[in-house]
Amino acid sequence: MRTLAAGASAAALVMVLTSACSNPLGPQYEYEEQLYLEANGAATAIVDTSIPALVALRGAKLDPSPTARTDQTEVRRIYEASGCRVVRVGQPWRRDGRRFVQVRIETADVRTLSQCGMLGWSSYAFEPDEAGVHFEQKIGAASAGDPGHVNWNGSELVGFKLHLPSRIIYHNVRRRTDNAEGDIERGNILTWEQTLADRRAGKPIDMDVRMEAKSILYRAIWLFGGALAAALVVLATIVWLVMLRGKRAAKNL
Numbered sequence: 001m002r003t004l005a006a007g008a009s010a011a012a013l014v015m016v017l018t019s020a021c022s023n024p025l026g027p028q029y030e031y032e033e034q035l036y037l038e039a040n041g042a043a044t045a046i047v048d049t050s051i052p053a054l055v056a057l058r059g060a061k062l063d064p065s066p067t068a069r070t071d072q073t074e075v076r077r078i079y080e081a082s083g084c085r086v087v088r089v090g091q092p093w094r095r096d097g098r099r100f101v102q103v104r105i106e107t108a109d110v111r112t113l114s115q116c117g118m119l120g121w122s123s124y125a126f127e128p129d130e131a132g133v134h135f136e137q138k139i140g141a142a143s144a145g146d147p148g149h150v151n152w153n154g155s156e157l158v159g160f161k162l163h164l165p166s167r168i169i170y171h172n173v174r175r176r177t178d179n180a181e182g183d184i185e186r187g188n189i190l191t192w193e194q195t196l197a198d199r200r201a202g203k204p205i206d207m208d209v210r211m212e213a214k215s216i217l218y219r220a221i222w223l224f225g226g227a228l229a230a231a232l233v234v235l236a237t238i239v240w241l242v243m244l245r246g247k248r249a250a251k252n253l
Contacts, residue, residue, distance in 0.1 A: 028095070030156040030196050031057055033119070035110070036163045037135065039214065041126045043110035044087075045119060050098045052147035056200055057158075058118050059143030064150065070099050079103055082117025097151055110135075131169050132213040137162075141202035156196040162207060164188045170210040 031053040036044040049057075052064040060078050062071075070092035079086045090102035107113055111124045121143075125136040139160065166188070173190045192205050 027157050027159065027193070029159040030152070031199070032159040032161065034161040034163065035137070037110060037126075037165055039133075039165045041110050042108050043106070043113065045105040045107075045113060045116075047103045047105070047118075048100065049103075050095075050100050052098060052150040052152075053156075053158075053196065054101075055145040055147040056150075056196075057142040057145065058121075059145040060118075064147040066094075066097050066099065068099070070101055072101070075101055075103060079105065079116070079118050082120070084116035084118055128213065129210065131210050132166070133211050135162075135164075135207075135209045135211065137205075137207040139205040139207070141204075142200055152196065154195070154197065158194045158196055158199040160192045160205060160207060162190045162192075162209065164190070164209065164211050166212040166214055168209060168211050170208075172206065172208040 029048065031049040032047070034046040034048075036046070051060075051062050051068075051070065054060040055062055055064045060075075062074065062078070072089040072092065076086050076089045079089075084103075084105045085107060086103060087106050088102075088104040090104070092099055092101045094100065103118075105113075105116060105119070107116075110126050113119050114123050121141060122137050122139045125134065127134050137160070168188060168190070171190055173192060190207075190209065192207055194203060194205065
């Protein structure tokens with residue numbers, strides 16, 4: 001019985017570990033845009049996408065076949081030709097027989113990202129309001145690119161992830177369920193999701209967020225500075241008291 005129990009426990013552990021390792025970081029996206037927003041409105045956009053999805057959703061003139069070579073220089077050229085300020089095109093990788101690539105784009109004003117043609121399906125708003133800052137990203141129709149036959153099975157997801165610099169006051173993300181549209185991570189990261197089919201069909205997404213104007217980093221620096229100043233005051237007081245007691249003891253000798 002002990003042997004059977006131990007074997008069952010070991011099998012269960014293997015299943016748990018296998019499940020965790022197969023998807024350790026949450027959903028895997030066929031196309032994902034991550035927007036890292038700063039308190040002053042500057043932003044970095046990181047696109048992780050399969051080549052077929054880049055062709056289907058953004059109309060990129062690339063060979064989507066799994067046997068073709070991924071030309072990072074050509075990917076950069078396509079983005080830069082559409083008006084994007086490309087910082088880096090990452091090393092390509094493969095998943096499920098499809099080729100993937102990452103593109104990093106930067107801007108001093110998030111509102112200008114819509115001028116980057118490869119991100120041009122979105123409009124961006126970043127405006128002060130009575131609560132702090134109002135950010136909104138509206139994502140419209142995809143380009144009607146033809147990637148040919150791709151081994152998609154209908155479960156593929158598209159994600160739009162927003163990394164915010166300050167405390168969130170309001171957002172319109174609905175937590176993930178079986179029919180979910182998004183999720184919330186670590187307090188200031190929000191994700192909106194669609195199936196690849198819905199994104200290709202142009203089903204719109206409206207990302208609406210209100211946040212405090214001061215960044216979490218700014219607040220943390222001030223808190224750290226305040227704590228350090230308080231510690232220095234306490235230390236100075238202790239040193240002064242020790243010196244004072246020393247002087248009194250010397251007078252009594």
